[in-house]
Amino acid sequence: MSVHNGRYLRLYLDHHESATGLYRQTLNSIMNNEFSLQDPDSTEDNSELYEHFRFEVDKGQELLRIDKFLLNRIENVSRNKIQQTAKAGNIFVNGAEVKQNYKVKPYDIVTVVFSYPPREVEITPENIPLNIVYEDQYIIIINKQANLVVHPGHGNYSGTLLNALAYHFEQSQQNIENHFGYLAHRIDKDTTGLLLIAKDEHSQAVMARQFFNHTIQRKYQALVWGTIDEESGTITGHIGRSLKDRKVMSVFPDGNFGKEAITHYRVLERFGYVTLVECQLETGRTHQIRAHMKYIGHPLFNDSWYGGDTILKGTSFTKYKQFIDNCFKILPRQALHAKSLGFVHPHSGETLHFESELPADIHSVLEKWRIYTQSRSFE
Numbered sequence: 001m002s003v004h005n006g007r008y009l010r011l012y013l014d015h016h017e018s019a020t021g022l023y024r025q026t027l028n029s030i031m032n033n034e035f036s037l038q039d040p041d042s043t044e045d046n047s048e049l050y051e052h053f054r055f056e057v058d059k060g061q062e063l064l065r066i067d068k069f070l071l072n073r074i075e076n077v078s079r080n081k082i083q084q085t086a087k088a089g090n091i092f093v094n095g096a097e098v099k100q101n102y103k104v105k106p107y108d109i110v111t112v113v114f115s116y117p118p119r120e121v122e123i124t125p126e127n128i129p130l131n132i133v134y135e136d137q138y139i140i141i142i143n144k145q146a147n148l149v150v151h152p153g154h155g156n157y158s159g160t161l162l163n164a165l166a167y168h169f170e171q172s173q174q175n176i177e178n179h180f181g182y183l184a185h186r187i188d189k190d191t192t193g194l195l196l197i198a199k200d201e202h203s204q205a206v207m208a209r210q211f212f213n214h215t216i217q218r219k220y221q222a223l224v225w226g227t228i229d230e231e232s233g234t235i236t237g238h239i240g241r242s243l244k245d246r247k248v249m250s251v252f253p254d255g256n257f258g259k260e261a262i263t264h265y266r267v268l269e270r271f272g273y274v275t276l277v278e279c280q281l282e283t284g285r286t287h288q289i290r291a292h293m294k295y296i297g298h299p300l301f302n303d304s305w306y307g308g309d310t311i312l313k314g315t316s317f318t319k320y321k322q323f324i325d326n327c328f329k330i331l332p333r334q335a336l337h338a339k340s341l342g343f344v345h346p347h348s349g350e351t352l353h354f355e356s357e358l359p360a361d362i363h364s365v366l367e368k369w370r371i372y373t374q375s376r377s378f379e
Contacts, residue, residue: 057108066091067100070112085114088205113212123180128164133354138203138347142195143356146333149189177201185211185284192359193338206346211284217342220279220289221358223335224298225312228275232266235292239285248305249287251295261285263292271369273313274301289336303334327368331361
């Protein structure tokens with residue numbers, strides 16, 4: 001395997017699990033008649049990049065260091081990975097944090113929060129403009145533009161955020177462990193806003209714990225179809241791959257499928273036929289806001305995957321149709337922006353908070369709606 005300017009860098013791929021986890025996932029897929037030979041997640045998602053393991057120690061277990069215990073029970077994990085996880089405080093026994101030299105004993109309950117294991121993928125540094133909001137030795141915050149895939153995948157092998165980061169780190173001569181950083185979370189290709197990338201594996205492990213514990217503060221702004229009667233509310237309902245169309249997600253309110261998902265929302269501005277809302281994520285599932293808002297009858301404005309790219313509310317007048325068409329041309333994507341991000345710095349322990357302005361396309365469409373509604377009354 002040759003190594004050239006592109007370097008072979010480690011990439012956190014969508015839904016990459018250990019062999020055991022993949023086996024379990026495949027069985028669940030077959031039982032739910034959703035198995036596909038193609039990767040359904042070739043686009044970005046908003047999933048948290050960690051996996052959770054839980055073990056009950058056998059009654060006949062001899063005293064054994066927990067790092068060796070985990071090496072024997074988790075496939076495709078290195079000793080260094082376990083050490084970094086322990087250093088980040090992500091290994092627990094009976095609910096209490098332990099270090100790597102803890103010796104397990106019979107009936108211990110061991111839980112671990114791992115960042116997803118890496119794969120080797122060639123990423124060529126590319127000179128793609130980045131809006132860097134914050135950067136230090138350990139993390140970097142990007143205000144991502146629309147039409148930018150976060151990482152390479154099927155159909156997107158170049159021109160991604162990670163290609164841009166590889167170029168940025170190379171040009172600034174930063175000695176990053178894997179040359180492009182470690183994703184802490186993701187946002188969709190056509191969703192704009194704040195994205196956190198760690199520069200070392202320890203920082204990524206610390207951030208994984210914060211995502212797992214739901215202590216990350218993430219707020220989005222979205223323009224949705226229809227009038228939301230309440231000023232605020234909470235949407236709950238498991239989210240999983242649609243059983244009819246695997247490129248989108250569905251809500252399963254009975255909880256028999258998918259993963260728990262919680263979205264809090266509040267109304268910011270009403271425009272009669274559409275509403276501007278703020279969404280705060282308690283969990284971070286694939287397409288969570290998009291799926292949850294459709295579930296309550298308010299798809300995101302111009303969200304082609306979830307039915308928002310057609311007129312769902314309004315009049316039958318030709319001028320109104322032209323108005324909507326003009327809005328769609330200005331904003332040729334879902335109206336969703338990751339506006340704020342708050343977390344505890346993985347090394348300093350300082351609480352950091354970042355805000356980003358709405359991008360020009362969403363801002364322009366909101367201004368058009370404000371002008372449109374000024375001289376009109378709505379039911």
